[in-house]
Amino acid sequence: MKLMEKAPAKINLALDVLYKRPDGYHEVEMIMTTVDLADRLELKEIEGDRIQILSHNRFVPDDHRNLAYQAAFILKERFNIKKGVSILIEKNIPVAAGLAGGSSDAAAALRGLNRLWNLGLSLDELAEIGAEIGSDVSFCVYGGTALAKGRGEIITHLPTPPKCWVILAKPTIGVSTADIYKRLRLTDAEHPSVQQMIEAIKEDSYEKVCSGLGNILENVTLELYPEVANLKDQMKTFGADAVLMSGSGPTVFGLVEHESRMQRVYNGLRGFCDQVYAVRLLGDQNPS
Known part of the structure; x- marks a missing residue:
């Protein structure tokens, strides 16, 4: 079985930092919205109990440093999945650009694997898991437009901004x-x-x-x-x-x-x- 999942980039319309928290993270308030520039992930089951990350972009790591890998690892551990998965990442979002490319790939992996492995998780549940991977992953699970608070994991959905x-x-x-x-x-x-x-x-x-x-x-x-x-x-x-x-x-x-x-x-x-x-x-x- 093979599944495709889209991973759109985001921009920050407003980004504020309130203070540094005791846990070392910063308390933020930001408004993010998705744009029509997206990576594409192809997910398919493979032999063996392993996670394989593939990409033609040399800046995309293929091991535990990759956030999509981390997404697959967490789901495998949490739900005792003993199947192998290959995740091919077609990279269109520039790397290390402030556009949440890696976070969006992780979010797309969570959504795709939820379907591939029939886990039946809601977007809210996936966003909660996403918060363990990175600050922008929760928002990217939902996409759209939202106010993000805390480390970025407390999401309040907003209407779509004016088209432009x-x-x-x-x-x-x-x-x-x-x-x-x-x-x-x-x-x-x-x-x-x-x-x-x-x-x-x-x-x-x-x-x-x-x-x-x-x-x-x-x-x-x-x-x-x-x-x-x-x-x-x-x-x-x-x-x-x-x-x-x-x-x-x-x-x-x-x-x-x-x-x-x-x-x-x-x-x-x-x-x-x-x-x-x-x-x-x-x-x-x-x-x-």
């Missing part, structure tokens, strides 16, 4: 999320209004979504990596309605309402950045 184009551009650098959080000084940081973004989405106001974009981690990354700041400036110059860095970076995204403008921004960025994508805002939840 999203231009994603990733410079040729990797950014360590742990390093960015380590350098964050909460007392000096500018906190975005997460509540303002929630209201903008509920009002279905594209203009308010654009004016409400905010990411507390952005200035930390921009200081360390001038190329990210440059990319942000270029995207504004080419005509994006609003521009923000996603997650801890280094990917920058721009919102554009009209297709003609989207083409202009996309073509302009292609001139000096290899990884540029023009996609739609999805914002819809995965089917349960």
